[in-house]
Amino acid sequence: MFLTGTMQINAAGHLEIGGCDAVELAKQYGTPLYIMDEALIRQNCAAYRDTLAALYPESQVAYAGKAFLTTAMCRLVAEEGLALDVASGGEIYTAHVAGFPAGRLIYHGNNKTPDEIRFALEIGVGRFVVDSMSELELLNELAAAAGKTASILIRVKPGIEAHTHHYIQTGQMDSKFGLGLADGQALAAVETALKMKHIQFIGLHCHIGSQIFDLKPFQLAVQVMMDFIQEIRKKTGALVRELDLGGGFGIRYLRDDKPHSLKEFIELIATTVKAKAAAHNLPVPKLLVEPGRSIVGEAGTTLYTVGTIKDVPGIRRYVAVDGGMTDNLRTALYEAKYEAIVANKANAPAEDKVTIAGRACESGDILIRDIELPRLERGDLLAVLCTGAYHYSMSNNYNRYPRPAVVFVRDGRSDVVVKRETYADIIRNDVIPPCFQQSV
Secondary structure, eight states: OOOOTOOOOOTTOEEEEEEEEEEHHHHHHHHSSSEEEEHHHHHHHHHHHHHHHHHHEEEEEEEEESSOOOOHHHHHHHHOOOOEEOHHHHHHHHHHHHOOOHHHHHHEOSSOOHHHHHHHHHHHHSSSEOOSSHHHHHHHHHHHHHHEEEEEEEEOOOHHHOOOOOGGSSSSSSSSEEESTTTTTTHHHHHHHHHTTTTEEEEEOOOSSBBOOHHHHHHHHHHHHHHHHHHEEEEEEEEOOEEEOOOOOOOOOSSOOOOHHHHHHHHHHHHHHHHHHHHHTOOEEEEOOSSSSSHHHEEEEEEEEEEEEEETTTEEEEESSOOOOOOOHHHHHHHOOOOOOGGGGSSSOOOEEEEEOSSSSSSHHHEEEEEEESOOOOOOOEEEEOOOOOSTOOOGGGGGGOOOOOEEEETTTTEEEEEEOOHHTTTOOOOGGGGGTOOO
């Protein structure tokens, strides 16, 4: 067992987060429940912001909203002075309703629709990350119709395969994201953008993947991108003003995980950019990074109530909880692994090896395999750690289960930032055609 952020075991032997007893949170809000440690989120935002600013003053941290985004999270990100990476019309709308400054939005996506682009142009999104030649042409056309000029970063595939799950590798040549260097597509996009009347070419973007522990791929990506910046200058005369290196910095999910420190990561990319700029006699570009998981991942905990306990003699003991792949899809997608604490018996010794099963009608709905925990009983509360990133974002209504509530906790206070869905919410958009209404 390991504790993150403001977690501690209180005098009652209960897990406490942000000064709030998890047992009391379960009573007040029900389970499953996403608990977000607000102080840790802010601490992580500040660590990125301040570390990058100290090592590379001309820089900007952009929180990757796809990891976890609500209107309250948008407000928090704005208060911490970060930009915001959005990847859909829905994420743009969330930021807009929350009052997030549109000029600090960076809009991603490999298939932006015309309606999404029009909306982004209308509210004044600061940067479009162009993912293809067809998008570049569409954006120029729509910007012209709106009487605007779109500032763009061109997304480049640097040809680097990071050591992570293949579903979350994005920098290799065979990726649905970005334009290739080796095949000349990225340079062709730059040359085309420079000729367009309603496009302002600002810089380049790359992202090599997610949950990466090895720093070497990040360094290689910087070197490749800086060499490409030099090639752009030689062939077009244009200077790249901004270099966005995306995110992907890994976090600790298990006690044996040993990610590098944030300072090591930032120091490596900052010094590499500066060294390559000096070698090529280039002005240093503004440097952007887009952390998501490493801002919110360890700050999230999902609280479940134990239900059915089933022994398969000689094989395993299944402990079912009142959630599963509907609130944590990562286990089914990536075979992600987690640690957990029995929140109401946090000081009790481990006695059983059990497998934590979800309640969805899928054999693959398993949250944790073969974990050693205190003796469990129906009604116990299981807290699964490090569930702040890509859990609420990927939550779903499979089997028509309602999505959980989300609460922020800090200094002994808890605030709902997403209400628990009801059965009525689930059928809200259902329609029975008139021809069916007399059939019952």
